[in-house]
Amino acid sequence: MTNTVAVEGPKVSNVGDAASSHQPCAVSVENASVKFGAFTAINNLSLEIEEGAFYTILGPSGCGKSTFLRLVSDLVPAASGDVRILGKSTEAARLGRELAFVFQDATLLPWRTVLENVELPLEIGESTGVDIPVSEKSPEELLELVGLKGRENAMPHELSGGMKQRVAIARALVCKPKLLLMDEPFGALDEMTRDHLNLQLLKIWQETGVTIVFVTHSIQEAVFLGQKVVMFQANPGRLKEVIDIDFPYPREITLRDKPEFIRHTAYLRSLLETCS
Ligand SMILES: Nc1ncnc2c1ncn2[C@@H]1O[C@H](COP(=O)(O)OP(=O)(O)O)[C@@H](O)[C@H]1O
Ligand SMILES: [Mg+2]
Numbered sequence: 221m222t223n224t225v226a227v228e229g230p231k232v233s234n235v236g237d238a239a240s241s242h243q244p245c246a247v248s249v250e251n252a253s254v255k256f257g258a259f260t261a262i263n264n265l266s267l268e269i270e271e272g273a274f275y276t277i278l279g280p281s282g283c284g285k286s287t288f289l290r291l292v293s294d295l296v297p298a299a300s301g302d303v304r305i306l307g308k309s310t311e312a313a314r315l316g317r318e319l320a321f322v323f324q325d326a327t328l329l330p331w332r333t334v335l336e337n338v339e340l341p342l343e344i345g346e347s348t349g350v351d352i353p354v355s356e357k358s359p360e361e362l363l364e365l366v367g368l369k370g371r372e373n374a375m376p377h378e379l380s381g382g383m384k385q386r387v388a389i390a391r392a393l394v395c396k397p398k399l400l401l402m403d404e405p406f407g408a409l410d411e412m413t414r415d416h417l418n419l420q421l422l423k424i425w426q427e428t429g430v431t432i433v434f435v436t437h438s439i440q441e442a443v444f445l446g447q448k449v450v451m452f453q454a455n456p457g458r459l460k461e462v463i464d465i466d467f468p469y470p471r472e473i474t475l476r477d478k479p480e481f482i483r484h485t486a487y488l489r490s491l492l493e494t495c496s
Contacts, residue, residue: 244307246271246399246431247292252301254287254457261287263456264301269433271306271398274425276446277435278488280496284457285435289401292433293319306398317345317352319399320392324407326384328376328391335359335372338390345395355396362390365427367420382406382413389421393428402434406441415473418444422471439492440476443484451488453495460495463488 247269254262262284269275277285290296291303294310305313313319328337338359345352355362363372366386376384385405392400406414418441425432436442442449446465453460465484467475475481 244271245269245304246273246306247433248302248304248307249292250302252291252298252303254284254291254296255299260456262291263458265457265459266301267450267459267462269431271431272429273448274422274432274446275434275448275450276442277433277450277452278437278439278442278492279452279457279460280454280492282457283452283454283495285452286403287457288452289321289403289433289435292399293321293401313399315350317341317395318397319401320395320397322385322388322392322400322402322405324404326376326381326388328384328387330376332376333372334363334368334374334376334379334387337376337387338363338394341391341395353396355394357393359390359394362393363387365393365424366390380413382409382417385409385417386420389424393424393430397430399431399433402432404435404437407437414438414441419473421445422469426469439485439488443481443488444471444473444476449484449488451491451495455496461491 245268247267249265249267252262252265253260265288277288279285287296291298292305292310294314303310305318308316329340332340342354357365360372363369366389368383368386368390371379371383376387379387388405406417409417422445434445443465449463449465451460451463452458463484467481
């Protein structure tokens, strides 16, 4: 975990830095392209994400952010290039439950309680007879971790949008994933709820050591959460730049008022304008 003092200004990473060290990468993408028929959604993208890191992804609508997460999680194939999760194929990582996904919509089963929704991946694992990893924390403890202690027996329709997302996060952690992929998980929430969940997510990240790749539309959210912000460019979807965000953790909401923070967001806003 970085513990350096605030940076002077935006610093641009060399993409592929981690490849030169011998640390295993949580995600290693090499010259990967994704095609839907004749349409190229992602073109020749290379990116290394170190184990335990928190990366956020920004970019204009349609630039391939969701497709990138789907590529990493083995939901769409690479037309060319190579994708490795902790040195394994994406299929092996998916089957071994090394990765978990949280979407913008929590997609809870409405007929199951909060606790039963969190337990679902364990039940599915048992029914398929596949040996899956299980978090040392019980489903109840994971609900406590996301701030839902006391709501175990509530039904999804009784919960606010923010609470549903917390349940989805607890459910994603139940199989102890090494990699958590989050696609605009707080995009539909009001600002206060989002702030609160941002802080909680950072706490979860620090407590669990899980690698997080987090797609957002919000420049502020991207800078607040991430150690690195990855900017994607559209037409065709590809990598534009990786920006280091060296603020120490734990981060507080007031960080956003600091000049160094505003310098980062201003830089990313101008960069985003060049990415459509
Ligand atoms: N299953 C699909 N079939 C055809 N085109 C798709 C499919 N999924 C995504 N696309 C296209 O790929 C591009 C990237 O989409 P997406 O990854 O969802 O963008 P983002 O998440 O950055 O907004 C878009 O032009 C989208 O229409
Ligand atoms: Mg998307």
